[in-house]
Amino acid sequence: MKITVKPITESKRILDKCRLTVNKEPSKNSRPSTVFLDNIYMSEHSPIREKLFDVYIEDIPYCISTHFVRHHQGIEKYVTTSRSDRTNIADRSQRSQMDLVSMSMTVNSQALINMSKVRLCWCADKDARKVMFEIVRQVKELEPELGSKLVPSCVYRGFCSEGNASCGYSREFLKNWRKEYLNGRKQIL
Template sequence: MIQWIEYDDVWLSVKGSARTTVNKNASGEYPSDRWKNQILLAEHSPIRKIKFSWKWTNLKSWVSVHFVRHWLGILHYVSTQRTDRTGVNRDNSTQDTPVTHECEANAQALINISRKRLCNQASPETREAWLEVKTGVKEADPVLASVMVRECIYRGFCPEMKSCGYVNTEAYKKELEEYRKVR
């Protein structure tokens, strides 16, 4: 289960910072979806101003560990399993012991994590948890969600040592074409 904590629409600020990087003054005009799509695909630094916060509850500990591996542009707050804090002997806890895992991530981190955790090589449980995040992002910012794609879509080929075969399907070709389309 996922709970959304916060999302601030900072696109005007992102556009202002982007204009600063090319020696222009802020325009005060809200950016179009096309402009948002272009800066997200280019992954220019101002997109790091966009932040989302959420909390998973009852996330399996081993799934939480998959997400904690990501560190750039994301903060993690995971409930402890320390015996002195919980009163439960942690040596008796299994890997599927539920934890609460709260995160705050910028747009770049959301893109990066999607590449790994939406891949068919990721565990189904991890993929499902990340799809919950992407669904929440899509409700608040559909343009950002549209660039949160698996690695093979992002790169245009599968870099895995053992491919799942998705790159050989019509669905892959269609998804890749949609991703590359500047809206």
């Protein structure tokens, strides 16, 4: 399986949409500051939806692609067909859920945040989790401020929303992950 993440839009679009909402001209800077991006991704204000990525996954098992197809807000998915009249491959009734397909997703930053809450969870399918970890790794290289916000629900919320007392992540690992996620922010409670 090969996963490739590429940015479609520039982060400056986020800043310019924020500036528009307060009656300011577009920024002359080519990229927003790290502090701005860190804060806007953490707050999840609507302009983050302006940052788009193209995620291409080649040779993913069909059954794993369905985990990503379930996401629907801020994301468009395209999966190669398994129709025998289009592929010249065996009749569908003879195909396995493990047959390989390719898929492409056009996804905004908010959708990546939402997707990571579910797909990085220990309760998620382990192979879907591996795919999501690779997507996160590549996003961190492209947009570190967003990448650090791509966390499972337990890190995001501070507790397990699945009620899973036997999570496979160690408490120490989750504690460090949450610390990185909060990145020095003061907690209200």
